[in-house]
Amino acid sequence: MRVLGVSVVGMFSKIQAVVRKIPRGKVATYGEVARAAGFPGAARQVVWALRATNGLPWHRVLGAKGRIRLPGEAGLEQRFRLRAEGIVFRGDRVPLETYGASLGRAHKRRKPGKNEKQKRPR
DNA sequence: CATCTGACACTAT
């Protein structure tokens, strides 16, 4: 996957760009970042990007509902960093309604899982 | 090419 060469680009750089524009004191979820980057449903790739890249405000990225998905001490550290930016936790989660960064979502739509019942037209 | 893995999301129960 080259570095500075080719590849690696595409998804990752966009994801990185989105993460970078999360303002201090605000947060976003993996899914939101993925959507904003133009890859709905690629929340996992957001994780990849965060792990593979240095210098990103990784602590501002949370799981759905604003819950920290990082296990162990890393999770505590994330919580600590967020708190240092003025973010107040409500129990084990962050109220996204208050701290959710407004990332302009790219227009794309994710295919519904078959688990999801599609409401059919009547 | 087949399988597995991951700091996930979403729906149904």
Add this chain to the structure above:
DNA sequence: TATAGTGCCAGAT
């Protein structure tokens, strides 16, 4: 609210 099952995508083996 918690748990279980499924979908997603890219990379590693």
